[in-house]
Amino acid sequence: xxxxxxxxxxxxxxxxxxxxxxxxxxxxxxxxxxxxxxxxxxxxxxxxxxxxxxxxxxxxxxxxxxxxxxxxxxxxxxxxxxxxxxxxxxxxxxxxxxxxxxxxxxxxxxxxxxxxxxxxxxxxxxxxxxxxxxxxxxxxxxxxxxxxxxxxxxxxxxxxxxxxxxxxxxxxxxxxxxxxxx
Numbered sequence: 753x754x755x756x757x758x759x760x761x762x763x764x765x766x767x768x769x770x771x772x773x774x775x776x777x778x779x780x781x782x783x784x785x786x787x788x789x790x791x792x793x794x795x796x797x798x799x800x801x802x803x804x805x806x807x808x809x810x811x812x813x814x815x816x817x818x819x820x821x822x823x824x825x826x827x828x829x830x831x832x833x834x835x836x837x838x839x840x841x842x843x844x845x846x847x848x849x850x851x852x853x854x855x856x857x858x859x860x861x862x863x864x865x866x867x868x869x870x871x872x873x874x875x876x877x878x879x880x881x882x883x884x885x886x887x888x889x890x891x892x893x894x895x896x897x898x899x900x901x902x903x904x905x906x907x908x909x910x911x912x913x914x915x916x917x918x919x920x921x922x923x924x925x926x927x928x929x930x931x932x933x934x
Contacts, residue, residue: 773802863898879905894922
């Protein structure tokens with residue numbers, strides 16, 4: 753008994769020609785339901801139809817960027833480009849705020865430079881685990897006081913919680929450790 757699978761039938765081949773022409777064209781030639789001249793004509797017709805649909809959808813998509821389609825009948829063009837206003841110079845306070853934000857990791861809130869400094873002075877830098885970082889801002893001195901807690905292995909291999917306090921200054925971008933306690 754030689755039963756045809758659904759994808760070998762004429763109706764499925766024609767369905768695929770209308771739904772997704774490349775697959776339908778492949779099935780036309782694979783299943784050979786027609787003579788070669790008919791296969792050639794159907795392949796050309798559905799191939800060109802498929803290409804024209806693809807090109808017209810690209811054209812519609814590119815035109816949608818130019819026009820703002822609203823509920824009214826007519827499409828109104830939108831401005832192609834708005835001129836960039838002249839940037840206003842940032843104040844010293846804004847620059848200081850940006851500097852503060854740049855000092856800390858967005859991932860875990862740690863102070864990047866302080867973490868690097870602590871790791872340089874640890875017995876086992878790979879054992880560093882950040883626990884918590886807080887800070888206070890001294891706007892008069894343009895500095896921040898950083899309080900960080902972290903875990904790391906001591907000389908005996910035990911994991912201990914350590915606190916470190918440091919000051920970072922904006923003017924000269926220096927970091928100075930004030931206090932360390934285990």
